[in-house]
Amino acid sequence: MINQQLLQPESIAIIGGSNDITKPGGKVLKNLLDHHFKGKLYVVNPKETIIQGLECYHDARDLPSIDLGILAIPARLCPESVKVLAETKNTKAFIIFSAGFHEESQEGARLEQEIVETVNKTGGCLIGPNCIGVMTPYHTSVFTTPIPELVPDGVDFISGSGATAVFIMEYAITNGLKFSSVFSVGNSAQIGVEEVLEYLDMHFDPLQSSKIKLLYIESIEKPDKLLKHASSLIRKGCRIAAIKAGTSAAGSRAATSHTGALASSDTAVDALLRKAGIVRCHSRQELATVGGIFTHPPLPGNRMAIITHAGGPAVMLTDALSNNGIEIPPLESPELLSKLYPGSSVANPIDFLATGTATQLAEIIDYCENRFEQIDAMAVIFGSPGLFEVYDVYKVLDEKMRSCRKPIFPILTSIINVKKEIEYFISLG
Amino acid sequence: MINQQLLQPESIAIIGGSNDITKPGGKVLKNLLDHHFKGKLYVVNPKETIIQGLECYHDARDLPSIDLGILAIPARLCPESVKVLAETKNTKAFIIFSAGFHEESQEGARLEQEIVETVNKTGGCLIGPNCIGVMTPYHTSVFTTPIPELVPDGVDFISGSGATAVFIMEYAITNGLKFSSVFSVGNSAQIGVEEVLEYLDMHFDPLQSSKIKLLYIESIEKPDKLLKHASSLIRKGCRIAAIKAGTSAAGSRAATSHTGALASSDTAVDALLRKAGIVRCHSRQELATVGGIFTHPPLPGNRMAIITHAGGPAVMLTDALSNNGIEIPPLESPELLSKLYPGSSVANPIDFLATGTATQLAEIIDYCENRFEQIDAMAVIFGSPGLFEVYDVYKVLDEKMRSCRKPIFPILTSIINVKKEIEYFISLG
Numbered sequence: 053m054i055n056q057q058l059l060q061p062e063s064i065a066i067i068g069g070s071n072d073i074t075k076p077g078g079k080v081l082k083n084l085l086d087h088h089f090k091g092k093l094y095v096v097n098p099k100e101t102i103i104q105g106l107e108c109y110h111d112a113r114d115l116p117s118i119d120l121g122i123l124a125i126p127a128r129l130c131p132e133s134v135k136v137l138a139e140t141k142n143t144k145a146f147i148i149f150s151a152g153f154h155e156e157s158q159e160g161a162r163l164e165q166e167i168v169e170t171v172n173k174t175g176g177c178l179i180g181p182n183c184i185g186v187m188t189p190y191h192t193s194v195f196t197t198p199i200p201e202l203v204p205d206g207v208d209f210i211s212g213s214g215a216t217a218v219f220i221m222e223y224a225i226t227n228g229l230k231f232s233s234v235f236s237v238g239n240s241a242q243i244g245v246e247e248v249l250e251y252l253d254m255h256f257d258p259l260q261s262s263k264i265k266l267l268y269i270e271s272i273e274k275p276d277k278l279l280k281h282a283s284s285l286i287r288k289g290c291r292i293a294a295i296k297a298g299t300s301a302a303g304s305r306a307a308t309s310h311t312g313a314l315a316s317s318d319t320a321v322d323a324l325l326r327k328a329g330i331v332r333c334h335s336r337q338e339l340a341t342v343g344g345i346f347t348h349p350p351l352p353g354n355r356m357a358i359i360t361h362a363g364g365p366a367v368m369l370t371d372a373l374s375n376n377g378i379e380i381p382p383l384e385s386p387e388l389l390s391k392l393y394p395g396s397s398v399a400n401p402i403d404f405l406a407t408g409t410a411t412q413l414a415e416i417i418d419y420c421e422n423r424f425e426q427i428d429a430m431a432v433i434f435g436s437p438g439l440f441e442v443y444d445v446y447k448v449l450d451e452k453m454r455s456c457r458k459p460i461f462p463i464l465t466s467i468i469n470v471k472k473e474i475e476y477f478i479s480l481g
Numbered sequence: 482m483i484n485q486q487l488l489q490p491e492s493i494a495i496i497g498g499s500n501d502i503t504k505p506g507g508k509v510l511k512n513l514l515d516h517h518f519k520g521k522l523y524v525v526n527p528k529e530t531i532i533q534g535l536e537c538y539h540d541a542r543d544l545p546s547i548d549l550g551i552l553a554i555p556a557r558l559c560p561e562s563v564k565v566l567a568e569t570k571n572t573k574a575f576i577i578f579s580a581g582f583h584e585e586s587q588e589g590a591r592l593e594q595e596i597v598e599t600v601n602k603t604g605g606c607l608i609g610p611n612c613i614g615v616m617t618p619y620h621t622s623v624f625t626t627p628i629p630e631l632v633p634d635g636v637d638f639i640s641g642s643g644a645t646a647v648f649i650m651e652y653a654i655t656n657g658l659k660f661s662s663v664f665s666v667g668n669s670a671q672i673g674v675e676e677v678l679e680y681l682d683m684h685f686d687p688l689q690s691s692k693i694k695l696l697y698i699e700s701i702e703k704p705d706k707l708l709k710h711a712s713s714l715i716r717k718g719c720r721i722a723a724i725k726a727g728t729s730a731a732g733s734r735a736a737t738s739h740t741g742a743l744a745s746s747d748t749a750v751d752a753l754l755r756k757a758g759i760v761r762c763h764s765r766q767e768l769a770t771v772g773g774i775f776t777h778p779p780l781p782g783n784r785m786a787i788i789t790h791a792g793g794p795a796v797m798l799t800d801a802l803s804n805n806g807i808e809i810p811p812l813e814s815p816e817l818l819s820k821l822y823p824g825s826s827v828a829n830p831i832d833f834l835a836t837g838t839a840t841q842l843a844e845i846i847d848y849c850e851n852r853f854e855q856i857d858a859m860a861v862i863f864g865s866p867g868l869f870e871v872y873d874v875y876k877v878l879d880e881k882m883r884s885c886r887k888p889i890f891p892i893l894t895s896i897i898n899v900k901k902e903i904e905y906f907i908s909l910g
Contacts, residue, residue: 216793
């Protein structure tokens with residue numbers, strides 16, 4: 053079971069730490085140093101004396117007591133290291149990056165089993181093997197980049213595939229998402245996606261815990277456990293989205309070869325996720341986008357105002373929303389119209405034209421917030437044809453998103469012309 | 482009808498040119514200068530003497546003969562300027578940026594009608610009003626950025642909405658797409674999407690013309706014309722993708738207010754596009770992606786090899802493809818497997834692991850190209866967990882895409898870790 057030593061270790065030892073930051077054992081140390089891990093950091097490597105400025109131990113037996121052991125050494129050397137740490141250093145948490153276990157061979161499966169037995173016997177927890185690691189606001193024990201912003205009210209992300217976790221985070225970070233925790237469970241030798249979810253459920257704190265969970269799953273080994281804890285978390289106010297990959301016949305063959313996942317029919321998966329209340333996604337972009345939408349308060353109703361400075365995207369969005377159960381009710385206000393430039397429209401979409409200003413946007417949002425009772429939420433589309441900067445518009449948008457009762461969904465269409473302004477907008481939070 | 486003066490003008494006059502590059506009349510001049518327009522460039526502005534380094538004319542009457550007139554002046558002044566150019570300067574092509582015509586008022590509709598009559602009488606062509614302009618390899622007569630790379634074998638792009646055209650191009654450029662022409666038809670006073678398509682069809686040259694057309698349409702005014710020329714172009718070997726927005730009830734209200742588009746039912750649009758052989762898209766990302774796929778040779782069959790260095794994305798892609806009619810046939814080759822690192826798989830997906838090298842990728846692609854007869858095409862997934870640079874892999878990928886008979890679709894998953902390498906890959910073409 054996941055424990056405090058994994059989530060908030062006071063000491064970490066990297067077995068196989070290295071000066072070469074293109075190697076997992078070097079990169080994880082660099083990540084921990086770069087992100088100012090506050091606890092004690094130890095490195096074990098028989099061939100070095102100083103590693104990235106830290107004194108290097110030649111043998112794990114020389115270490116003091118250690119909370120979390122990270123292994124970046126060949127598979128065949130792992131069981132002995134785990135034994136030393138678990139039995140003589142009171143180590144209760146392990147992350148094993150190394151591959152070459154049950155995903156590769158019978159011999160690997162035996163090594164993996166041996167490690168699990170040692171960890172179980174000493175009451176510890178094991179993430180991996182064959183994973184990229186774990187991140188929480190307390191430590192960044194992964195050998196990959198990018199490192200997202202880690203805050204208690206970010207998103208909890210559990211992934212059955214390490215590289216996929218990286219690609220999803222890259223997309224999510226670009227879209228402004230922050231994380232509360234990231235678990236790459238790898239071979240799930242002791243702890244799989246289900247067990248992480250169980251922990252998050254059983255230790256859920258309505259005031260402190262993140263209310264958003266994102267999952268990438270290739271194999272649902274314990275559907276009952278998944279259903280139980282996902283439903284429970286959702287009853288406690290959480291929102292969960294998941295990709296379950298490997299559900300087509302060919303995809304399930306691919307998943308089996310990737311992580312040894314068992315086949316499961318697409319219909320069964322759909323039914324299970326639906327019953328649990330999980331939003332099913334089919335691509336990394338979709339998962340990251342749904343995660344972003346979850347950061348907004350839930351819609352109090354299904355009536356949306358679309359506010360735009362460009363007609364076309366508003367027409368497409370109106371199609372997409374109204375084809376999926378969201379109403380775009382007609383609006384009328386000669387008073388509001390008189391405050392906009394000639395040619396504007398307030399019929400919903402509210403189009404305040406390419407020349408529209410930040411002041412006009414603020415005015416429109418105030419009308420939607422306070423006057424239009426038939427509106428539950430707003431979507432604001434604002435890009436730029438590249439004539440001038442639009443920082444002021446994005447500043448207004450950020451302020452209104454904080455102050456309005458009704459949820460506001462920003463849609464920032466210009467990924468080149470407004471690149472800098474979007475980065476600024478994201479930096480505001 | 483579109484003419485040579487619009488596509489390859491030898492002289493351009495900007496009526497309402499300006500030193501202020503945050504204004505359309507200033508920005509279009511800057512775009513033409515920055516992109517080295519080879520013909521003669523004239524600027525008319527009654528209040529200036531030098532504009533962006535060019536001598537300024539105070540009155541259009543003082544100009545020499547002009548091929549293309551670009552108007553960036555208030556709507557009410559446009560009819561007179563068009564008259565002067567068309568009747569005394571032999572101007573046969575016009576682009577009018579200005580808004581305030583039939584989309585705004587009855588008076589505007591009258592002005593627009595007057596302009597069309599003048600242009601028709603003198604046998605010229607008119608793009609707009611209320612548009613962002615036109616680009617070809619010969620000139621960049623738009624007041625927006627970004628300017629894509631313009632080459633004869635790029636994509637022809639026709640848009641019924643200027644801002645939407647910008648947002649679609651931003652996405653397309655980021656994904657490496659090049660353009661052969663861009664037409665923003667605005668109010669379509671004389672020339673709409675259908676007329677541009679007609680021109681491209683009637684002047685189609687199997688050796689010279691672009692074979693890819695992308696359309697953003699809010700209103701199909703002449704379904705017969707669209708059907709006729711789209712089908713004809715497709716018979717000539719072209720591939721066409723289109724967004725038709727404003728097909729939901731609410732969306733059609735939005736489109737009417739945006740460009741005065743008439744309502745059309747979604748089913749009717751679907752049937753029309755299907756009959757013509759046009760691939761229908763529903764978002765700007767989808768249109769840009771389909772445009773990118775069109776740059777590959779057509780699939781000779783439906784059997785795909787998925788080559789990857791990361792299991793998860795390959796599982797998702799296998800699901801997506803095999804759920805949509807593409808086969809991912811099982812493969813076997815102990816010989817190929819022996820050239821990869823332990824733990825790799827060649828069962829399809831071919832997974833050569835996170836540690837896989839450029840040499841191994843080349844080897845795998847050669848097997849798919851020459852040995853695996855049950856394979857028609859390849860998808861290559863390659864991102865990075867951020868440990869080291871992967872320029873060499875992307876170089877191999879580019880070389881193989883050029884030399885292989887079987888189409889190769891690159892899927893570059895790491896938008897942060899491999900940002901620079903992706904830019905390099907795109908720069909290779």
